[in-house]
Amino acid sequence: MKDVLIRVIRKACYADLSALYENPIEHTCDVSEGEEFLSVEGQQPDGLCDSAWETLRPFVETLAAGGGNFFDGWMKNPHSALLSCNDGFRPVSFLVETVEGGEVES
Numbered sequence: 877m878k879d880v881l882i883r884v885i886r887k888a889c890y891a892d893l894s895a896l897y898e899n900p901i902e903h904t905c906d907v908s909e910g911e912e913f914l915s916v917e918g919q920q921p922d923g924l925c926d927s928a929w930e931t932l933r934p935f936v937e938t939l940a941a942g943g944g945n946f947f948d949g950w951m952k953n954p955h956s957a958l959l960s961c962n963d964g965f966r967p968v969s970f971l972v973e974t975v976e977g978g979e980v981e982s
Contacts, residue, residue, distance in 0.1 A: 877892075877903070877918060877940045877941060877942075878889055878939065878940050878941075878942060878972070878974045878975065878976060878981075879914055879915065879916050879917075879940070879975040880914070880915040880918070880936045880939045880968055880972055880973065880974055880975065881912060881913075881914055881971075881972070881973050881974075881975045881980060882912065882913040882914070882915060882921065882924065882932060882936070882971075882972050883910070883911070883913075883970065883971045883972075883973075884907045884908060884909050884910060884911045884912075884952075884968060884969075884970060885906075885909065885914045885958065885965065885969045885971050886968070886969040887905070887907070887967075887969075888943050888966065888967050888969075889965070889966050890964070890965055890966070891936065893964065893966075893975045895957060897922060897965075898965055900939060900978050902945045903962075904966055905925065905963065905966055906925075907924075907925075907928075907968060915936045915940065915972075916976070917940060918936055918937040918940035918941065920933070925961075927961055927962060927963065928961040928968065928970065929954050930962075931959055931960070931961050931962055932959055932972055935957045935959060935972055936972055939956075939957075939972060939973070939974045940957060940974075944974065946948055953973060953980075953981075955973055955974040955981040955982065956971060956972060956973035956974070957971075957972050958970070958971050958972075959972065
């Protein structure tokens with residue numbers, strides 16, 4: 877199995893939608909842009925929230941097993957995917973890509 881690097885690319889916040897539809901909450905996402913997590917053998921990395929993992933997991937597991945080329949050439953790097961968590965108020969975009977020998981595979 878291959879390791880998969882999960883990198884936080886962008887965080888967004890739609891305050892207007894939160895004001896319209898969301899009940900106030902005290903705690904939101906803790907990740908920061910540029911933060912990285914490493915999935916070893918397709919497992920959820922420590923510190924990555926369960927909700928984001930549920931979105932990323934099928935792609936991470938496929939990459940870890942040596943697969944890729946999602947949706948017939950969607951990504952320039954076939955060993956990667958750009959995905960977002962399912963929080964419609966504060967979506968976070970993650971780049972997941974295969975790591976081989978400590979280097980990102982391209």
